[in-house]
Amino acid sequence: MPGSFRIGKIAGIDIDINVSWIIILVLLTVSLATGWFPQLYPGWSTATYWVVGFISALLLFVSVLLHELAHSFVARRRGLPVKNITLFIFGGVSNIEREPTSPGVEFQMAFVGPLTSLLIGAVCFLLQLPLRGSNSPLEGILFYLAVTNVLLGIFNLIPGFPLDGGRVLHSIIWKITGNMSQATRTAAIVGQIIAYLFIFGGIWLFFTGYILDGIWIGFIGWFLLSASQSANTQGNLQSALRGVTVGEVMNHTQGNLQSALRGVTVGEVMNPTPPTVPANISLQKLIDEYFLLHGLRFALVMQADRLAGLITLSDIRHVPREQWGYTPVDQVMIPVERLHAVSPQQSLNDVLPLMAGRDVNQLPVVQNGIPVGILSRDAIVQYLEVRRGLGVNTPKSDAQNQFRKAA
Numbered sequence: 001m002p003g004s005f006r007i008g009k010i011a012g013i014d015i016d017i018n019v020s021w022i023i024i025l026v027l028l029t030v031s032l033a034t035g036w037f038p039q040l041y042p043g044w045s046t047a048t049y050w051v052v053g054f055i056s057a058l059l060l061f062v063s064v065l066l067h068e069l070a071h072s073f074v075a076r077r078r079g080l081p082v083k084n085i086t087l088f089i090f091g092g093v094s095n096i097e098r099e100p101t102s103p104g105v106e107f108q109m110a111f112v113g114p115l116t117s118l119l120i121g122a123v124c125f126l127l128q129l130p131l132r133g134s135n136s137p138l139e140g141i142l143f144y145l146a147v148t149n150v151l152l153g154i155f156n157l158i159p160g161f162p163l164d165g166g167r168v169l170h171s172i173i174w175k176i177t178g179n180m181s182q183a184t185r186t187a188a189i190v191g192q193i194i195a196y197l198f199i200f201g202g203i204w205l206f207f208t209g210y211i212l213d214g215i216w217i218g219f220i221g222w223f224l225l226s227a228s229q230s231a232n233t234q235g236n237l238q239s240a241l242r243g244v245t246v247g248e249v250m251n252h253t254q255g256n257l258q259s260a261l262r263g264v265t266v267g268e269v270m271n272p273t274p275p276t277v278p279a280n281i282s283l284q285k286l287i288d289e290y291f292l293l294h295g296l297r298f299a300l301v302m303q304a305d306r307l308a309g310l311i312t313l314s315d316i317r318h319v320p321r322e323q324w325g326y327t328p329v330d331q332v333m334i335p336v337e338r339l340h341a342v343s344p345q346q347s348l349n350d351v352l353p354l355m356a357g358r359d360v361n362q363l364p365v366v367q368n369g370i371p372v373g374i375l376s377r378d379a380i381v382q383y384l385e386v387r388r389g390l391g392v393n394t395p396k397s398d399a400q401n402q403f404r405k406a407a
């Protein structure tokens, strides 16, 4: 996240703070010191209000941090690496580098956050009970933390992406249907319905006289709506983009792989009907009508019936989302001059180092200047699997396993 700096490390996880967090800390301290505490606890000195306001605001952020740490610890325990935690204007975000591998893992990972907040809230509530009516700063701080943590837990359980509740809902649908992309679509739709309910609720409050509440609720709805829309697209893109490059695999298994692929030609493994897209459509159209619709990760770009280049998901990732609507495919694709085309007769063993060295996942296959297919890393993996399934080349299963893992 731009504008963030590191404040430390907890159990090997970097903790970053975004500058927007400091603004919120100041605003929160001011509103607590001049509004919340003087109203609920009259009679303290001005200095006490400010000190208590500042401590409470800080402890609220500690609570948010604990919520995020809970997500991160469960993720790491389940084998998903955690890059860092960033605290920012809306709270915190854990940057977990891989998607959960099963609905159970996703459920635990998502649910533990709100659970932590609710637990902190409950503990603070119980601790302030004996102090009730003492009008002491400690009572004030504990009561404030009880209220905010319970709200934090409940708010995060709203079933809309990217809130934890959206994740929980996603994992439940995934578990029931057994289909992850189906779950993503359904959870995204539910999230958007909830976002619209907030927006309409906000508008209704606004026109019935609750102007500030209306604006606030409407704003939350708008935030949920834009976040759920981008989570849907990004989630699809990111899970498709994840994976190790051929180059890394080659370093480990070059020898084994080469003997497994001896005598195999490009023509035997290539996809003879590669997906093609026109060069002049926008990236948005490419994503909506080709990549997402047909689950593609790359396509040959055609200008009339001539090969103009190759477009992949990682090329699109380098273009900011706002520009997808008006950026044409041929501006982002790898043009044909820079593509290393191969012929169907070439041996796979000659071609693989080329893929590894240039770190590409697919190569166009060209015969007499006409594209006749595409050779992809996935196709090679599949080829190896089929051979293994048929019992061919069993001693090479080690290489296949490693290759498979990387895909």
Ligand SMILES: [Zn+2]
Pocket (backbone or CB within 6 Å): 067, 068, 071, 113, 114, 156, 164
């Ligand atoms: Zn959370």
